[in-house]
Amino acid sequence: MEKLKVLFHVNENEKWNAALGNITNLFKDVGDEGADVVVLANGPSVAAFIDADKVDQMKALAERSVKFLACRNSLKKMCAEGTVCIDENSLPRFIDIVPAGITEIIKRQHDGYAYVKP
Amino acid sequence: MEKLKVLFHVNENEKWNAALGNITNLFKDVGDEGADVVVLANGPSVAAFIDADKVDQMKALAERSVKFLACRNSLKKMCAEGTVCIDENSLPRFIDIVPAGITEIIKRQHDGYAYVKP
Amino acid sequence: MEKLKVLFHVNENEKWNAALGNITNLFKDVGDEGADVVVLANGPSVAAFIDADKVDQMKALAERSVKFLACRNSLKKMCAEGTVCIDENSLPRFIDIVPAGITEIIKRQHDGYAYVKP
Secondary structure (H helix, E strand, C coil), X not given: CCCEEEEEEECCHHHHHHHHHHHHHHHHHHCHHHEEEEEEECHHHHHHHHCHHHHHHHHHXXXXXXXXXXXXXXXXXXXXXXXXXXXXXXXXXXXXXXCCHHHHHHHHHHCCCEEECC | CCCEEEEEEECCHXXXXXXXXXXXXXXXXXXXXXXXXXXXXXXXXXXXXXXXXXXXXXXXHHCCCCEEEEEHHHHHHHHHCXXXXXXXXXXXXXXXXXXXXXXXXXXHHHCCCEEECC | CCCEEEEEEECCHHHHHHHHHHHHHHHHHHCHHHEEEEEEECHHHHHHHHCHHHHHHHHHHHCCCCXXXXXXXXXXXXXXXXXXXXXXXXXXXXXEEECCHHHHHHHHHHCCCEEXXX
8 A cells, every 4th residue: 555645734732642643543543554654843843853752752763664854934033032943963863954944845746645634 | 526525633632623614514515415524533522522512513514424433542542641531332334443543544645545634 | 847836824923033034044945936836824824914024024025926825714713703893895915805714725725835824
């Protein structure tokens, strides 16, 4: 069977529990090999990338092939606003940076990924 | 004309009014025969399935062919957390259970359903 | 390269900043000619159409070809509820009215627009 391609869009920090729970349930249902999962974080949700507990949960999913992407525009904006400054180079290796998260969200859908907003 | 296929994703309990209103407006606009509507409830939104007023509104739409799906993972999680325990077998007959709501959301999109998050 | 077609769905008034920021970032990333952007506002978000500051930001994007659509059902509902009454004819010319926003959201996806919910 073809893999279920899906992009999770997380732009609010309080949505991480739902998103990570959804992914865990998806793997339980279709198997780790049954889904191609991308998580795109933009807006305030990028703050979770320095939250040790959240990062641990993400890392466990990354080891099961989930791809985590952080929006550079959002990291910069959060820092400029004085909310939180996260140095890209200090991020865990499993988190990839994309210059504009919004472009990624659109392109993935055009590449056949379903869109889910937890 | 081909039917407009659409999946409504409701994962917050306070989004039901918007979702049910959207569906009513959709039918008013394209006619009951003009749309193929699925509503997938996961997360805390499943609590509405024991809210008599909400269930009445859903039932009226189900009689106009809207398909209501409840996520089993979410029903179990709500009960395990001590929020609310809903017995699947006590649910109104028009509500169908799916083992994992997230899989349904993805598969429906791959089957050509538009995705709407009220 | 083909334009990136995308529909932004804004149904909460507090989501405008995220939506307008997303669009600005999208243009910065792919160029004004690189994206075909539609913004569909329904629910309480239509109140922003009489907020001078928001309208100014929208107008600047409309001049860069973004299409803004307001749901007539939502304008009527907001007025009937006593929240805010907005006369269609007093809206800025760059805002188009659609009879049912929900139908537009579905049709655009079937026409190949990606869906983004800020």
